[in-house]
Amino acid sequence: MLSLRSVSASYGSSEVLFDIALDVGAGEVVTFLGRNGMGKTTTIRTIMGLMKPLSGHITFKGEDLDGLPADRVARLGIGLVPEGRQIFTALTVRENLVATAANRLGRDNPWTLARIFALFPRLDERQAQNGATLSGGEQQMLAIGRALMTNPDLLILDEATEGLAPVIRAEIWRCIETLKQAGQSILIVDKNLAVLERIADRHYVIEKGRTIWSGTSADLARDRAEVHRHVAF
Ligand SMILES: Nc1ncnc2c1ncn2[C@@H]1O[C@H](COP(=O)(O)OP(=O)(O)OP(=O)(O)O)[C@@H](O)[C@H]1O
Ligand SMILES: [Mg+2]
Numbered sequence: 607m608l609s610l611r612s613v614s615a616s617y618g619s620s621e622v623l624f625d626i627a628l629d630v631g632a633g634e635v636v637t638f639l640g641r642n643g644m645g646k647t648t649t650i651r652t653i654m655g656l657m658k659p660l661s662g663h664i665t666f667k668g669e670d671l672d673g674l675p676a677d678r679v680a681r682l683g684i685g686l687v688p689e690g691r692q693i694f695t696a697l698t699v700r701e702n703l704v705a706t707a708a709n710r711l712g713r714d715n716p717w718t719l720a721r722i723f724a725l726f727p728r729l730d731e732r733q734a735q736n737g738a739t740l741s742g743g744e745q746q747m748l749a750i751g752r753a754l755m756t757n758p759d760l761l762i763l764d765e766a767t768e769g770l771a772p773v774i775r776a777e778i779w780r781c782i783e784t785l786k787q788a789g790q791s792i793l794i795v796d797k798n799l800a801v802l803e804r805i806a807d808r809h810y811v812i813e814k815g816r817t818i819w820s821g822t823s824a825d826l827a828r829d830r831a832e833v834h835r836h837v838a839f
Pocket of ligand 1: 617620622640641642643644645646647648649689
């Protein structure tokens with residue numbers, strides 16, 4: 607579904623990505639792991655068309671994404687839950703969910719408010735509440751709900767559980783598992799190896815802008831010590 611080959615990118619003269627390789631197949635849950643500042647968010651920005659790659663190739667559903675503007679990439683069916691959530695703080699929960707809702711790909715059984723509220727009962731109880739007044743966990747759930755309302759073929763989550771209480775994290779992981787069972791393709795940036803080893807199919811580790819390890823969850827269990835060294839702080 608998504609494929610990155612030898613992708614490099616820079617901010618001005620400072621090169622941040624050197625050699626990123628990554629694949630997400632249909633229905634797969636894949637993680638993208640690495641310490642702070644290694645280039646995970648930059649890679650996602652490059653996939654989303656928010657930055658132009660210096661070199662390399664990015665394809666999505668067989669189409670070349672290289673150089674496509676961000677709105678086109680989103681319309682092809684990639685839904686992003688960005689780092690820092692970035693919900694619309696002046697809008698209510700319900701307004702956030704409908705603001706960007708679309709079924710451009712003509713999906714059967716598209717996401718509705720009712721389905722989002724069934725997935726996240728906390729949002730149901732707070733439909734009329736302003737985005738700014740939600741807790742961090744509720745904002746994160748709203749950011750996920752908002753991305754789902756675009757009915758994406760691929761959902762990308764950038765640090766969706768960062769800074770959240772364990773009980774809220776668990777709720778988000780439960781949601782990811784539900785989405786996986788429904789066949790949703792998902793790319794996850796996170797640092798919770800133990801949970802991800804259980805939930806995800808495959809994993810990539812990035813260090814200083816290069817993909818340095820990749821494997822299945824079984825490979826990860828075998829190489830746990832090595833991977834942990836590259837991912838833990
Ligand atoms: N707008 C920017 N201008 C210049 N350099 C940047 C910019 N954004 C990020 N960088 C640098 O690019 C490198 C990679 O940053 P990036 O945000 O991709 O890392 P990350 O792996 O997502 O880290 P984290 O886990 O902390 O979110 C870092 O050295 C960072 O300082
Ligand atoms: Mg980041």
